[in-house]
Amino acid sequence: MSVEDLLEDRGSKPKQQSNAGRGGGGRQIRSGKVFRIHGGDVFVEFGPRSQGVCPLTQFPEPPTVGEELEFAVERLDAFEGLLILSRPGAVQKADWGTLEVGQVVEARCVGMNKGGLEMEVAHHKGFMPAGMVDLRHVPDISVFIGEKFPCEIVELNKDKNRLILSRKAVLVAERSEKREQLLAILEEGQVRPATIISLQPYGAFADLGGVDGLIHISDLSHDRIKHPSEVIKEGEIVQVVIKRIDRSGDSPKISLSRKDTMADPVSAQMGTINVGDTVTGKVSRITEFGAFIEIAPGLDGLVHISEVSHDRIPSVDKVLKRDEIVTCKVLSVDSGRKRVSLSIKALTSAPERAETGPGGRGKREGRESLDTPRKDDPELRKLKARLGAKGSPQLKGGIG
Numbered sequence: 001m002s003v004e005d006l007l008e009d010r011g012s013k014p015k016q017q018s019n020a021g022r023g024g025g026g027r028q029i030r031s032g033k034v035f036r037i038h039g040g041d042v043f044v045e046f047g048p049r050s051q052g053v054c055p056l057t058q059f060p061e062p063p064t065v066g067e068e069l070e071f072a073v074e075r076l077d078a079f080e081g082l083l084i085l086s087r088p089g090a091v092q093k094a095d096w097g098t099l100e101v102g103q104v105v106e107a108r109c110v111g112m113n114k115g116g117l118e119m120e121v122a123h124h125k126g127f128m129p130a131g132m133v134d135l136r137h138v139p140d141i142s143v144f145i146g147e148k149f150p151c152e153i154v155e156l157n158k159d160k161n162r163l164i165l166s167r168k169a170v171l172v173a174e175r176s177e178k179r180e181q182l183l184a185i186l187e188e189g190q191v192r193p194a195t196i197i198s199l200q201p202y203g204a205f206a207d208l209g210g211v212d213g214l215i216h217i218s219d220l221s222h223d224r225i226k227h228p229s230e231v232i233k234e235g236e237i238v239q240v241v242i243k244r245i246d247r248s249g250d251s252p253k254i255s256l257s258r259k260d261t262m263a264d265p266v267s268a269q270m271g272t273i274n275v276g277d278t279v280t281g282k283v284s285r286i287t288e289f290g291a292f293i294e295i296a297p298g299l300d301g302l303v304h305i306s307e308v309s310h311d312r313i314p315s316v317d318k319v320l321k322r323d324e325i326v327t328c329k330v331l332s333v334d335s336g337r338k339r340v341s342l343s344i345k346a347l348t349s350a351p352e353r354a355e356t357g358p359g360g361r362g363k364r365e366g367r368e369s370l371d372t373p374r375k376d377d378p379e380l381r382k383l384k385a386r387l388g389a390k391g392s393p394q395l396k397g398g399i400g
Contacts, residue, residue: 028073029088034063044071044085052083059087074098096122099156099163107151107165109144117144119151119165126163135171136197178210183252186211186245191261194240196232204228206240206256213254215240220258222265223298232258269296270335277330278347283320291320293328293342301340303328310350 032044032052042054042063054071056062063069071085075098086103099105099122107126111118117133119126128151133141152173155164186208194206194213203216221231232238240256273279273295281295291308292300303326308319320326328342 029070030073031068031070032085033068034065037062037065044069046083050083051081052085054085054087096124096158099153099158101153101156103153104150104170105153106148108148109146112142112145117141119163121151121163121165124161124163126165128165128167132166132168135168135175175210182208182210186242186254188242188245190242191239192242193237194256196234196236196238199228199232199234201227204232206238208240208254211252211254213240213242213256215256215258219243219256219260222259222262265296265298266338267335269299270333270338270340272296273330273333273340275330275333278327279330279342280325280327283322283324283326286316286320286322288315291316293326295328295340295342299338299340301328301330301342303342303344307331307341307343307345310345310348 030046030052032046034042035045035051036043037056040056042056042059044052044054046052052071052073070088072088074084074086076082077084105121107119107121107128109117109128110120116127116129116131119128130138130141132154133144149167150170151165151167152169153163154166154169155162157163192208194208196204197207197212198205201217203214204220205212205214215228217225217228220228223231225231238258239261240258241260242254243257243260244255246253279293279295279301281293281301283291284294284300285292288305290302290304292302295301305313305316308316313319326344327347328344329346331341331343331346333340
């Protein structure tokens with residue numbers, strides 16, 4: 001009598017396990033209640049006349065009596081009248097005679113070839129394609145040679161001695177379980193460890209332990225960087241702050257920050273700078289509106305173009321050069337915005353200039369010329385005669 005016949009006869013027909021995510025396997029999954037734990041065995045009841053046994057070693061933690069769990073039906077022990085069970089996804093001791101698609105077994109990597117890894121299960125050869133070794137691309141899969149690890153059987157043909165394994169399928173299942181647990185406890189503001197898994201020009205993706213998040217390039221460091229590789233590398237474990245969690249879509253989007261877990265050197269330096277101080281620094285950047293002066297590691301102050309020289313200059317680069325050392329006076333400090341305004345010309349005296357009046361003549365000369373009576377000349381005589389003829393003997397305006 002088959003397992004299906006036994007369960008059907010006892011009113012507890014098992015359900016076929018879904019092919020999704022299980023490599024097309026046909027293992028039977030039943031929900032049963034733990035009714036006894038004895039030695040290294042866990043006894044499970046599926047119905048009044050249907051019982052099974054599962055090794056205690058397949059549980060991450062010992063179950064409690066009365067707890068209802070799902071089990072995979074491996075075979076029927078006709079002598080004992082018990083179903084031999086395993087936990088879905090649990091690593092099982094390999095036995096070629098009982099291997100089935102969808103089982104998770106421990107396998108050893110014994111070599112590699114162009115397409116993937118050569119595996120051994122229950123003294124039989126197996127194969128793991130390179131794309132099924134890990135969740136992400138592994139540049140050198142030879143690091144797995146000699147290692148033992150759990151794999152899922154995704155293809156099995158015993159007649160042809162063909163066995164295809166996937167380590168990736170096991171990792172996907174583990175990650176899916178961790179993902180749900182992690183999303184339930186993740187909150188904005190938490191500080192958590194994360195593993196850098198990918199570097200992009202705009203930032204870095206990090207694995208929080210089942211869920212990925214993005215660290216934008218501006219949140220990687222307090223210093224200005226052009227590429228994430230300047231401060232981190234793939235595989236590195238870093239501390240991050242969860243800035244934002246967007247759960248509106250099918251897949252949550254998580255924004256992370258690395259720099260928020262690090263001391264800000266700029267803030268520390270800002271506290272040592274006061275208005276009126278004289279500081280010396282290096283020209284780090286020149287723009288149309290001024291020059292940035294590095295006055296401390298990570299801290300730049302701005303010299304506006306109007307504060308470079310007492311003379312009017314067409315552009316900053318006519319006076320200053322990159323990496324030039326200059327001395328400046330602190331005009332203002334904005335700790336909140338981390339901005340420092342500087343002046344070079346404030347430390348030098350303005351050159352003396354002759355005051356000029358109308359017509360380019362000196363103002364003093366102009367005033368004296370207005371006080372000196374105009375000499376008589378033909379034009380002045382004509383003007384006096386014309387005005388005098390109209391009966392205006394008293395003239396104003398300095399003509400007579």
